[in-house]
Amino acid sequence: MSESRTVTRSMLHAFLAALIRSKPGLAGAVILTIFVLAALLAPVLGLPDPVKGDLLARLKPPTISLSGFGAHPLGTDQLGRDILSRIIYGGRVTLMIAALSVLTGGVFGVVIGLISGFFGGWVDRVLMRVVDMQLSVPLTILALLIIASLGPALHNLVMVLALTSWVQYARVVRGQVLAVKSREYIQSARAIAAHPLRIIFHHVLPNVMTPAIVVLTLELARIILLEAGLSFLGLGIQPPDAAWGRMLAEGRTFMSTAWWLSVFPGVAIMLTVLSVNLLGDWLRDYFDPHLEG
Amino acid sequence: MKFHARPSSTSHLAMLRTAFAASVALVALSASAEAASLTIGLSSSVNSLDPAQAQVVQTDLSTISELYSSLVTRGPDMKLKGDLAESWAAVDDNTWSFKLKPGIKFPNGEALDAAAVKWNFDRVKSPDTKARNKLWFDPIKSIEVVSPTEIRFITDKPYPALPAQLSMFYLLAPKWTETHNPILEAMGTGPYDLVSATPGDRIVLKAKKDYYGAKPAYDDVTLRIIPEAAARMAAVEAKEVDLAFDIPVADVARLNKENGLAAGWIDSSRMMVLKINTLKAPLDKQAEVRQALNYAVDKKAIADAIYAGASTVSACQLVSPQYFGFNPDLKAYPYDPEKAKQLLKAAGVSGKLDVELEVPLGRYLAASDLAQIIGQQLSEVGINAKIHEMEFGAWAKKYAGGDLGNMALTGQAWPTLDADGLLSLYDSSNPTSYFKNADFDAALAKARSTTDVNARLEQYKIATKIMCEQAPDLFLFSQPTTYTHSKGVTWQARGDEWVRASDVTPAK
Numbered sequence: 001m002s003e004s005r006t007v008t009r010s011m012l013h014a015f016l017a018a019l020i021r022s023k024p025g026l027a028g029a030v031i032l033t034i035f036v037l038a039a040l041l042a043p044v045l046g047l048p049d050p051v052k053g054d055l056l057a058r059l060k061p062p063t064i065s066l067s068g069f070g071a072h073p074l075g076t077d078q079l080g081r082d083i084l085s086r087i088i089y090g091g092r093v094t095l096m097i098a099a100l101s102v103l104t105g106g107v108f109g110v111v112i113g114l115i116s117g118f119f120g121g122w123v124d125r126v127l128m129r130v131v132d133m134q135l136s137v138p139l140t141i142l143a144l145l146i147i148a149s150l151g152p153a154l155h156n157l158v159m160v161l162a163l164t165s166w167v168q169y170a171r172v173v174r175g176q177v178l179a180v181k182s183r184e185y186i187q188s189a190r191a192i193a194a195h196p197l198r199i200i201f202h203h204v205l206p207n208v209m210t211p212a213i214v215v216l217t218l219e220l221a222r223i224i225l226l227e228a229g230l231s232f233l234g235l236g237i238q239p240p241d242a243a244w245g246r247m248l249a250e251g252r253t254f255m256s257t258a259w260w261l262s263v264f265p266g267v268a269i270m271l272t273v274l275s276v277n278l279l280g281d282w283l284r285d286y287f288d289p290h291l292e293g
Numbered sequence: 294m295k296f297h298a299r300p301s302s303t304s305h306l307a308m309l310r311t312a313f314a315a316s317v318a319l320v321a322l323s324a325s326a327e328a329a330s331l332t333i334g335l336s337s338s339v340n341s342l343d344p345a346q347a348q349v350v351q352t353d354l355s356t357i358s359e360l361y362s363s364l365v366t367r368g369p370d371m372k373l374k375g376d377l378a379e380s381w382a383a384v385d386d387n388t389w390s391f392k393l394k395p396g397i398k399f400p401n402g403e404a405l406d407a408a409a410v411k412w413n414f415d416r417v418k419s420p421d422t423k424a425r426n427k428l429w430f431d432p433i434k435s436i437e438v439v440s441p442t443e444i445r446f447i448t449d450k451p452y453p454a455l456p457a458q459l460s461m462f463y464l465l466a467p468k469w470t471e472t473h474n475p476i477l478e479a480m481g482t483g484p485y486d487l488v489s490a491t492p493g494d495r496i497v498l499k500a501k502k503d504y505y506g507a508k509p510a511y512d513d514v515t516l517r518i519i520p521e522a523a524a525r526m527a528a529v530e531a532k533e534v535d536l537a538f539d540i541p542v543a544d545v546a547r548l549n550k551e552n553g554l555a556a557g558w559i560d561s562s563r564m565m566v567l568k569i570n571t572l573k574a575p576l577d578k579q580a581e582v583r584q585a586l587n588y589a590v591d592k593k594a595i596a597d598a599i600y601a602g603a604s605t606v607s608a609c610q611l612v613s614p615q616y617f618g619f620n621p622d623l624k625a626y627p628y629d630p631e632k633a634k635q636l637l638k639a640a641g642v643s644g645k646l647d648v649e650l651e652v653p654l655g656r657y658l659a660a661s662d663l664a665q666i667i668g669q670q671l672s673e674v675g676i677n678a679k680i681h682e683m684e685f686g687a688w689a690k691k692y693a694g695g696d697l698g699n700m701a702l703t704g705q706a707w708p709t710l711d712a713d714g715l716l717s718l719y720d721s722s723n724p725t726s727y728f729k730n731a732d733f734d735a736a737l738a739k740a741r742s743t744t745d746v747n748a749r750l751e752q753y754k755i756a757t758k759i760m761c762e763q764a765p766d767l768f769l770f771s772q773p774t775t776y777t778h779s780k781g782v783t784w785q786a787r788g789d790e791w792v793r794a795s796d797v798t799p800a801k
Contacts, residue, residue: 052669055598078662239680240665253522253541
């Protein structure tokens with residue numbers, strides 16, 4: 001018991017050491033941590049109300065400078081709301097939706113991938129045809145269609161985004177299962193007539209998790225963009241709540257008179273997606289023994 | 294002109310010369326065409342060229358008015374004048390007589406006489422046509438051809454707004470319509486002929502050579518549909534479009550500063566309101582709750598902020614001073630959140646009152662911004678307005694289907710500029726009134742039953758007062774008509790949403 005804990009700890013140690021050695025990976029991790037912390041701590045940061053605006057302080061340019069933050073560091077929007085505060089609160093919404101969707105899609109996709117790869121035969125064929133079908137449908141159009149008919153609500157959004165993402169996991173996990181299935185330890189588990197579910201969860205799953213985690217990071221970036229896109233089209237979060245895509249859309253009409261309305265949310269989206277991608281790339285390299293050294 | 298290149302043969306040179314001459318000719322041609330051509334940028338699509346199916350003034354009806362004639366028309370000075378009609382008069386309380394200009398013919402030779410007018414009227418009334426604007430002509434019972442140049446409209450009850458309503462009645466050629474689809478094609482007696490119509494993109498018009506009325510200044514007119522405000526502005530800045538509408542108020546000052554451009558706004562006849570569904574809980578029973586909504590919103594501050602002051606706060610009525618039937622005695626509900634809270638308390642509302650606020654997108658200026666501020670102000674008196682944004686078409690379907698939410702942001706106008714039409718939107722016999730008040734209906738009916746101007750005004754005073762007290766709306770302010778144009782043209786700005794090429798002339 002204590003021995004395995006020591007092993008886990010040293011693995012974690014090696015992981016972190018490797019992360020710190022990798023400059024892009026570290027940068028990604030740091031930026032993402034800042035965004036996540038800001039989102040989690042938003043209520044205690046003493047920010048102005050993100051929803052309540054001051055009509056007399058509309059479209060005020062950013063006040064941030066070398067001498068300090070000023071009243072509205074990133075300016076105010078067309079209703080006099082503080083943009084920094086809206087970006088941070090919007091980040092809560094965006095990141096929460098992205099995390100929930102990625103997890104929902106991930107769990108579903110991994111399970112499907114495990115079943116498909118492990119049992120093979122007609123189960124595999126049917127499930128993989130479903131995956132092919134799903135892949136043949138343009139995902140943005142599918143999301144638009146579902147949201148337009150069900151109405152834009154948080155749970156619908158999560159469901160739709162999860163739906164567009166599970167196939168990636170299913171395919172990667174299935175391939176990995178096929179590779180693992182013929183290994184000796186699986187054969188011996190079968191030989192002692194272990195229950196298939198036990199084999200799947202105890203012996204197969206731990207060995208297919210690393211590629212799934214890599215897919216997860218890449219999907220996270222894609223989902224943040226898709227959510228921003230849906231919000232931009234007015235099918236995401238309903239006003240007055242902030243979401244980055246929505247802020248971008250609202251700021252669009254003011255591009256020529258007040259650039260800060262859409263530029264800062266755009267930067268937030270870009271930084272988040274970039275950091276998640278950097279982290280994902282590093283994770284893939286880290287877990288892939290062929291690329292080491 | 295000498296060519297310095299050394300052509301290998303004389304035929305090559307000749308070819309070059311011809312090409313050059315042709316290109317010079319082409320440039321000259323397009324330059325002369327440019328002088329007499331006008332391009333107008335619209336924010337939404339022209340959906341139908343059939344006068345019976347046209348409802349939106351700024352797009353459908355305006356385009357139709359370039360192609361077809363009506364009996365009367367409203368000029369940019371808001372006054373009615375004859376188009377096909379030479380004169381008109383009320384014969385008695387229930388009969389209007391129109392004298393038509395003689396000898397007007399459609400391009401295919403069909404006569405546009407009293408019989409053709411009657412055919413058009415019967416077409417709109419016929420259930421087979423499924424005319425979307427049939428309701429406009431409901432008060433007219435029948436139509437009688439007296440002679441080829443005189444026609445009479447007979448109503449059940451006196452209908453003083455009839456001439457104004459007929460300014461939205463455009464006339465097709467009977468024989469032509471039998472073999473053509475008037476939704477996509479056109480052949481009329483208006484100032485312009487249709488060259489081409491590309492749905493969602495553009496409509497190209499060419500001036501008639503033998504138009505019976507005053508010849509418009511531009512021979513070639515293109516109506517371009519550019520839904521995105523930023524793209525519309527860019528098109529004007531790039532001089533691709535001469536005149537465009539519905540630009541964000543915030544950009545008016547900027548465009549005005551730009552070289553060769555002018556921009557502005559004019560108070561429009563469209564009143565913005567939150568239409569309240571008074572048949573749906575919790576805003577159905579007590580008028581006090583709806584009054585509280587009216588007290589809770591600072592109309593002036595919002596109009597100043599979002600419409601940059603280019604708007605007039607509603608005097609507790611749908612009717613603005615441009616309309617016949619405006620009630621000068623009514624005053625807007627003052628901004629008084631304390632009073633709102635008291636009213637809510639007195640009405641027995643405890644805690645948060647949850648209501649839906651539907652916001653159709655793409656139709657009204659800055660709709661989303663308005664809804665968000667109003668929602669925020671309502672929340673301060675304990676009303677939690679949950680915003681549902683939806684595409685205008687989807688919302689219109691919901692609204693027409695009797696499924697309106699508790700409140701919806703809409704703008705209401707009636708092109709005849711007569712309270713008769715505007716207030717009839719709240720008559721309980723109207724399927725989209727969402728308001729039932731017998732006294733209000735009675736006042737409208739009484740106003741309709743007389744041609745006496747003072748008696749009508751008296752009834753509209755009663756009707757608007759009832760509406761103010763019963764508050765089937767959260768009355769807001771007028772929506773400005775914003776526009777921008779190149780300094781090369783002059784546009785006679787008008788606030789009733791008609792977009793007519795004949796209102797535009799080259800600047801001197």
